[in-house]
Amino acid sequence: MRPSPISAGPARGEEPSRAALRELLSADARHVAPLLLGAVLTHQGRDGSVSVRITEVEAYLGPHDSLYPDPGSHTFRGATARNAPMFGPAGHLYVYFTYGMHHCANIVCGPEGTASGLLLRAGEVVAGHELARARRPTSKSAKDLASGPARLAKALGLTTADSGRDALGAPFRLELPQHPVSGISAGISTGPRVGVSGAGGTDEYPWRFWLSGDPTVSRYKAAKVRPA
DNA sequence: CGGTCGATACACT
């Protein structure tokens, strides 16, 4: 068996359509973001299937691929056991646990090793409402089912057990929208990231992307400032 | 609808 070629391209032997999708995701996260908006992520769990149309994402950059360091990124201080999937190939999931109770999911982007990705901040449940509702009994309306990063992860049934798994293959599926070529970036807004304080949380870094006017997009809240 | 606050356990220093 020959050693694998030195190439940042898709894995050998991958089905062409999946390889093409992975190639698209292997671009800079800030360029991938508009492609992911409107895309549908499906998770087929043992208890059923839920599909979410992604309406809001945030780019997090790796320690070496950006013009500026990104202290808001989990990869800012290098690889750890938790963030290892971020250093892997594009299209895989990085799921982390935070605040003692919430899971949040990212799609890894960029060439392998750059450790950047897109946090899935909000979406609209487009299939599997009953299961999503069962997973999130506290949601008051359909639009609340995945309107927030932890809500989205919960609705899709994602946990840290899914971190590192390929979002482009079973039991997952990722379908990009058929954007008219002329309107790829139409209806997309950008702004500062949510909940990131200090550098990377200001509008120097407008790395939050959402579908303009979409009702599932979370309202902007400035990073919490603690009293002196 | 908007602001405040407590809960919770894990990763990392």
Next chain:
DNA sequence: GTGTATCGACCGT
């Protein structure tokens, strides 16, 4: 030991 890429309950408007 410290801080967290958040949520939901509660309260006032």
